[in-house]
Amino acid sequence: MDVEITLRVDGREHRLVVDTRTTLLDALRERLEITSPKKGCDHGQCGACTVLLAGQRVLSCLALAVAHQGAEVVTADGLADGELHPMQRCFIAHDAFQCGYCTPGQIVSAVAMQREVEDGWPSVVSPDLDASEVVLDDDEIRERMSGNLCRCGAYANIVPAIGEAARK
Ligand code: FES
Numbered sequence: 001m002d003v004e005i006t007l008r009v010d011g012r013e014h015r016l017v018v019d020t021r022t023t024l025l026d027a028l029r030e031r032l033e034i035t036s037p038k039k040g041c042d043h044g045q046c047g048a049c050t051v052l053l054a055g056q057r058v059l060s061c062l063a064l065a066v067a068h069q070g071a072e073v074v075t076a077d078g079l080a081d082g083e084l085h086p087m088q089r090c091f092i093a094h095d096a097f098q099c100g101y102c103t104p105g106q107i108v109s110a111v112a113m114q115r116e117v118e119d120g121w122p123s124v125v126s127p128d129l130d131a132s133e134v135v136l137d138d139d140e141i142r143e144r145m146s147g148n149l150c151r152c153g154a155y156a157n158i159v160p161a162i163g164e165a166a167r168k
């Protein structure tokens with residue numbers, strides 16, 4: 001069954017007709033040719049497809065496009081608004097990617113993760129702390145970014161890149 005939907009992606013509105021089984025990731029990549037979100041596992045395991053939906057990080061391979069009619073979607077490309085987002089600049093400064101396949105998802109996820117901390121979301125690393133006391137140290141970053149995998153093992157640079165962005 002086909003349905004017409006509207007998606008607002010990185011500030012641009014798109015109308016498209018999708019089969020109701022189409023994932024948001026496939027709608028973005030295959031229909032709209034927006035290839036910033038990557039298809040790694042297609043099973044919710046790697047985080048390469050992470051986008052912001054209404055400001056929160058979502059695995060677009062697990063979301064059905066029809067369930068997000070009218071949604072505001074932001075990809076790693078859309079984070080750059082005239083100039084690079086501070087998180088993007090920190091990834092470059094720390095050389096925090098090798099093949100770069102996971103990088104768009106890592107950056108989108110890190111931006112949302114920072115907001116989650118600011119909003120007081122807990123983690124298993126510091127369960128006894130008041131939300132306002134949480135410091136984004138390496139352990140917190142590793143735990144809160146554990147849904148994003150890097151096949152090249154660039155974590156050694158990803159963690160300090162996110163840490164620097166958090167301190168800014
Ligand atoms: Fe979505 Fe791997 S492609 S989590």
Ligand code: FES
Binds near residue numbers: 097099
């Ligand atoms: Fe290669 Fe992350 S930089 S998978």
